[in-house]
Amino acid sequence: MRPLFNQQILSSLVYEIKDLIDKDVFLANEDGIIIASTDQEKINHFHEGAYLAMKTGEKMVMTKDLTKRLLGVLEGVVIPIEVKDYRIGVVGIIGDSKIVESYARIVEKFAQLFLKNTLDQMSQEKRARNLELFIYDWLHGNLSEQQIVEQGNFFNIDVKKYRQAISLKFPFMKKYFTYEDIKTMKNEWDSNGETLFVRWGKGKIVILDSGDERTVLKEKIKSFLEKTKNIHEKNVYIGVGQILNFNDLKTSYEQAEKGCSISSIEKRIIFEEELRFEMLQYELDDKMKELFIERTIAPILNEEILLTTLDSWLANNMSIQQTAEALDIHKNTLYYRLEKIEKLTDLKVNDIDDVILLYLSNRFLKEVNSK
Numbered sequence: 020m021r022p023l024f025n026q027q028i029l030s031s032l033v034y035e036i037k038d039l040i041d042k043d044v045f046l047a048n049e050d051g052i053i054i055a056s057t058d059q060e061k062i063n064h065f066h067e068g069a070y071l072a073m074k075t076g077e078k079m080v081m082t083k084d085l086t087k088r089l090l091g092v093l094e095g096v097v098i099p100i101e102v103k104d105y106r107i108g109v110v111g112i113i114g115d116s117k118i119v120e121s122y123a124r125i126v127e128k129f130a131q132l133f134l135k136n137t138l139d140q141m142s143q144e145k146r147a148r149n150l151e152l153f154i155y156d157w158l159h160g161n162l163s164e165q166q167i168v169e170q171g172n173f174f175n176i177d178v179k180k181y182r183q184a185i186s187l188k189f190p191f192m193k194k195y196f197t198y199e200d201i202k203t204m205k206n207e208w209d210s211n212g213e214t215l216f217v218r219w220g221k222g223k224i225v226i227l228d229s230g231d232e233r234t235v236l237k238e239k240i241k242s243f244l245e246k247t248k249n250i251h252e253k254n255v256y257i258g259v260g261q262i263l264n265f266n267d268l269k270t271s272y273e274q275a276e277k278g279c280s281i282s283s284i285e286k287r288i289i290f291e292e293e294l295r296f297e298m299l300q301y302e303l304d305d306k307m308k309e310l311f312i313e314r315t316i317a318p319i320l321n322e323e324i325l326l327t328t329l330d331s332w333l334a335n336n337m338s339i340q341q342t343a344e345a346l347d348i349h350k351n352t353l354y355y356r357l358e359k360i361e362k363l364t365d366l367k368v369n370d371i372d373d374v375i376l377l378y379l380s381n382r383f384l385k386e387v388n389s390k
Contacts, residue, residue, distance in 0.1 A: 024137060029055035032133050036110070039129060040122045043113040047097075049073050051109075058113070065091045069109040072097040076106060078123055080116050096120050098127045102134045144198050150174055151217045154227065158184065158272040167266065181215060183230035184260040184272035185240075186279040191254060192222030200250050207246040208239070225272065230262035233290060240288060256282035259290045283389055308383040315380035318363040325363075328356045330385075333378055337368070 033044045037057045045056035051070025053061050067089040072079045078098045079085075086092045095113040099106055110130050112119040153170050156162050157178075162170065171178035196204075196218055205216040208226070215227040231239060240257060258278025260271030271291075278289035303311075312320075319325045328346065332353075335341040343353045357368050366373040 024134070026055065028137055032130060033057050035133065036112075036126055036129060040112065040119075040126065042095075042119055042122070044126075045069075045111045045113070047073070047109045047111060049106075049108065051091075053111075054108075066097070066109075066111065068092045068097045069111055072099050072109050073106065075099075076101075078127075080120050081111075082116050096123050098123050098130075100127065100130050100134065102131055102138065107134065146174075147198050147201070150215075154215065154217050154225070158225070158269055160269045164266045176215070178265045180213065180229050181227040181265050181268060182271070183228050183262045184268060184275040185226040185228065186219070186256075186258045186272075186275040187224045187226065188256040188279050188283070189222040189254065190256065190283065195221055196224065196250070203250065204243070204247050208243050225275070227268065237288060256280075257288045258282055259288065261291045303383075305387060308387055312380050312384055312387070315366065315376050316364055316384065319360060320384075322363075325356060325360055326381075326384075328353065329360055329377060330381055332357065332368075333381055337374070 029046050033046055033055050034057060036044045043057045045053045045058070045061055045066070047053050047066050047069035051066050051068075051073065053064050053066055053069070056062050068079055068081050068085065071089075076099050078096065081089070081092050081095045081097060083094055086094055093113050094116050095111060096116060096119050097109050097111045099109050101107070110126055112122055112126060153174065157167055157170075167178050201216050201218060201224070204224070205214060208214050208216070209228075213229070217225050217227075219225045236259065244255060256279050258275040258281070260274035260278070263271050274291035274294070277294060278291060281294065282289045316326075316329070319329070328342075331345050332342045335345055339350055339353060343350045346353065360377075361367055364377070366377055368374065368377070
């Protein structure tokens with residue numbers, strides 16, 4: 020068997036054939052060496068019958084007489100296998116030659132189909148990997164406009180159709196999506212098959228699309244996640260970049276990545292046009308954010324009730340009524356907690372400058388804790 024297939028594939032083939040005919044089966048390479056077998060002791064042994072069949076391209080029945088004259092041969096039949104006009108090895112069936120010879124044709128066809136499908140899949144996966152490399156260079160600005168078009172033509176892709184990048188991160192998925200997963204998700208997203216889906220590391224996908232109006236895209240994403248929930252976990256962070264020209268897709272991708280990072284905190288789809296304060300937030304490093312927290316709300320970091328109260332008060336637009344209802348507490352209790360926050364932090368909840376500091380520190384704290 021030419022070294023086109025790994026051992027796992029070859030082992031799968033011999034056991035698939037054994038399940039089909041209930042006989043021991045082996046695969047030999049062009050040198051007559053057994054490289055896969057349902058009888059593990061035969062692996063790496065020389066089979067002269069397989070060697071001769073490989074050379075002649077003809078099926079050979081290993082009769083009792085031949086087992087005495089040929090090296091390493093048991094009674095049975097050996098069949099050379101050709102895939103796409105290429106002789107790649109020999110399949111052998113062990114057993115009474117008069118019986119197993121009748122299996123030769125069906126085994127030959129089964130092996131050919133199995134190996135052809137495997138080669139086709141390997142070819143598709145190679146193309147997908149090369150496409151990933153192309154899109155990586157495209158979105159990182161490593162290609163000129165002319166190179167983008169030329170490489171797109173190589174993949175039979177009209178790059179000018181793609182004007183928007185979307186980043187999806189599945190935080191609890193610690194492995195790469197399979198290419199079959201990507202194919203399934205792509206079909207669920209776009210039945211026409213024109214949207215580009217690429218793996219972007221473990222548990223992450225980048226989508227290149229022609230660009231939809233915001234409300235339409237939100238519904239599209241919602242429907243997509245529902246249809247593909249058997250592939251990924253429920254939690255997903257999503258960032259959506261602007262609709263731009265194909266040669267500016269790097270910018271859309273960077274926006275989508277920023278949105279995806281903010282989505283991990285906000286727990287919702289983040290569109291680029293929503294990024295206002297986040298534009299500043301994204302530029303600050305963790306050390307600066309931690310220092311900011313230390314200078315503002317450090318005195319209440321160990322006060323879980325006060326932190327929860329502050330977060331709810333800010334989330335409810337500083338409304339006493341709504342915050343009390345959200346926390347299921349009396350208004351007086353809320354006033355008491357806010358006064359305690361003021362006392363410990365020296366920041367006033369009725370001073371706009373101090374409220375901004377509380378808002379920023381609360382936001383930074385949630386981001387730091389999410390990492």
